[in-house]
Amino acid sequence: MKTEGKKKIWSDYQKEIADDHFFYVRSCIRQSFFPGSEQFFLNFMRNDLGKDVYENPSHTTCTGIGYHGDIVPLATIMTVVARHFALMKESGYKNIAISCVTSFGIYTEILETWKHFPEELEKTREYLFKATGREFDIPENMAHASDIIYKFRNEIAAKAKNLLINKKTGGPLNVVEHIGCHYSKMFPKYGVGGAEFPNVLGGMIDAWGGNVVDYPERRHCCGFGFRQYLVQANRGYSLSNTVKKFSSMKPFKPDMVLTNCPGCNMFMDKWQYTIKEMDGTVFGENGESIPILTYEELAGLVMGYNPWDLGLQYHMVQSEPLLKKLGIEYDPDNKYKTKDGRQMPIPQNLINA
């Protein structure tokens, strides 16, 4: 494989990412299941880099899961997103930072729709004004939160306490990156590196010393499929696609999977439990499952944050095997402690525990 070919593609898809003053919109799934990730992002941006990132408490879901579950009409979601743009305008921000890949996809689809059908933009303005009395501007710069971490990946590398190196062997860790379909498959130009060889996560892995694994089903969906997961009767679709993906990456012996999208992170984490329960299959080495980390969690580890403050203990697949490879010293007793140090119950039947 020739990396020069990939570099050429990456140079064709250089998106502009703002440097400061972000209006941050959260993700339903990320804040529910990986709240430590969103908090890392905010802490890192504000405290480590001294950037201004503002969260307006009045922002809501973008209704994206409802839209892709086909119960929320396009006009409705456009107006909900327009409301976020209005909050942004009212708070004096022009750059939006989005925590969720489904949302990010929605935002890109809406901006492109308004470009192709300007009358839809006018209709949305009317709807929003009628419903809320608010007015909005289109953001000057739109980034997924991972784009911003990508932008500052070298700053993180400079401050790294732990590089993605196997402390025992001295070799780089094998990292599978999973981008999430809605990041750039619809509009390659909105993604760092485009749609076929996206570099948003690969660039981080590279900068932090790891080895990016390219495997046949790299571009395949995690299996979410919205209604195919939301309704129990359909979950065979979701699960089967995850099996396909993991079976394809297994021979490459990945040490971990790095995700862009909170939904993908959830499914790739949880489905490993389900598959193990169903037929005993595991996809890691030594009978272990593969830890699935968000980019914030990985950045946090690289910067030497306490893994338990990042929330790694609340995944189904526990990350101790990865922490050991990285040579990260962690305190097992601190794992299930409250903020003020009280011992919590120990969850049972987690994977790799």
Add this chain to the structure above:
Amino acid sequence: MEKFGFAISKGRQIDYDANDRSVAEFIFEREPSFRLCIECGCCASTCTTGNFTKFSLREINILLKRGENEQVRKNINKCMLCGKCILVCPRGVNTRNVIVLAKQAFQKQGNYAI
């Protein structure tokens, strides 16, 4: 498997490398004209069986070549061997013989067409 209310499914992708193409090879050897099919569908459109059931001779041809034998085995007996398909084939494929040979191949495998 159904503990969760759903199961892992096998998938319907044709896994070309995993498939067994011995039936097709058996036919190729004995009826070389089978190679000449261009999948135009003339045979299927004139086929009496195809007009009344879901049987498609064109599809049978392709499935044999891909080694998707199970699907062929389950459908091939719908053919009444009338031979009308031979008359319309623009490439002169002896389509009737393809069916006859496929049945023979299944028989040889001890895996009769049903």
Add this chain to the structure above:
Amino acid sequence: MEAAGQLARNGCMVTLVEKEPEAGGHVKNWYHLFPDRRDSSEVIKYLEKQVDHNNITMLTGTSVAGMKKDNGEFIVRTGGGNEIKADAIIVSTGFDLFKSERKEEYGYGIYDNVITSADLEEMFRKGEIKRHNGDTPAKIGIVHCVGSRDEKVGNLYCSKLCCITAVKQAMEIKEHLENANVFCFYMDMRMGGALYEELYRESQEKYRINYIRGKVSEVSENINDKLVVKVEDTLAGRPLKMELDMLVLMAGMEMSKGGEKIAGLWGLKTGENRFFAPADHHFGSNRSNVKGLFYAGTCTAPMNITDTISHARAAASDVMDYLRNGNN
């Protein structure tokens, strides 16, 4: 070259400006030609004979820059600053091969064993078809329509030659590697030339080439260093996956960069397909929007050698009619 020969033999003084060190275009990079598998050097020899005439001045390694028309006379400035005066001009800037890297999902320039039709010709010429690691490939795929019939890369048109090139190359592969399995992935088999359909039939009958109707969606590499292609076998109505040792991309034809430059500098009209737009598609395919300036060959649309030579002769005929009778 053909047009130059025709004009010279009819008494015209011809200056042939070629930016490459040798004239002959892409033909010289090809090994064997379809449909009769003639050695391409024979065509080159023929063309060289056409331009071997006292009335022809060959300026190879020379590019053209500006052009102006003064009192019915063209003055063409070369890249070196010289001026060439002419009563009529034939533009025959040819085509460029589509850069296959642009179809990112096929991984040309990334996966070592993804090559183009031009790379394969090079292998034929060397008499050796090898994978990147030196192994002999046993399973080879050929992808039709790479850079043609594809809005993603801005080319809506069919390049006309790739289907027949695929058939020809598939057969040649089998001649080199008797035991290889060859698969052509096509959308439509466009066999619209003399003896093309016959060659297609022969490839099935004698060479046992496999044809799968579906556009390849993506290519990747697995742990065993094999390429994995995903395609829908549209005639079975099911997705299909296959491992291959080598994949050959049938690169299409595009308006040449040189042609684009001249179009801009000289104010020549181009079509939606970016090739030069002829004055009339039915009876003026050699005429341009400039009086006295004519087109020959693939600078107006993809065409094969036979059609290119005919088109060149037609251009010569139009030039004669223009010079003698003032018709344009």
Add this chain to the structure above:
Amino acid sequence: MENYYKLLTQDIRFEEGLNACMNCGVCTAICPAAEFYNYDPRQIVDTVQSGDNEEIEKLLKSETIWYCGECMSCKTRCPRNNTPALIIMSLRSLSQKLGFFTESEKGRQQFAIKRTVGENIFKYGYCVATYAVNPEMHREQGPIWDYILDNTKDVYERLGGKIDELGAGPLRKIPEDAKEELRKIFEVTGGTEFFNNIEKHSKKKAAEMGLQFSNEGIDNEYFIEIFTANNKSHTC
């Protein structure tokens, strides 16, 4: 009989999604649904493109339009710049508007999505949130979700969460006035009407199927039936 093709063209996603298909199959080749359902997006696009009203009506009442997972992978590759998934989305919208969705097992599931994700939006201001979903309906998520729910306050507090509190922070309580604005947006843009239409047709279907139906919540026979029913005709 209405002209369904014409109705489809009123959806801008349809306008955007369908140019002209040449049946190359590039979409089906990488479609996650085409592999695990009896599904071929190419054939659906071809049927719609034909404009055959009867065939389109069949589609609107079919199982097949409900198989797509809306991953949008088809958009990246189509050489004619079509987006089969957008065509599917417009078919699904129309099927619901016309009440055809209850004709198929998979279509009926829209009611379940409305009663879960749809209700969550109004109730909590989130599509999903750990506490908004009953983990009993998601046993495949494993024991960690139960654990998080059992220890909600402690878990979120350590990770900076603002569970059930107003003000910025993960899983914060969304203020009432913001949720009220959401409801108004749904009202003004046809979202509420769309919800009500799903309810209306589902209620009718429940009666037809002889299943108990309630106007709220998920604790009724009809919900449980459509949430779990699988007649096994969807895969091969």
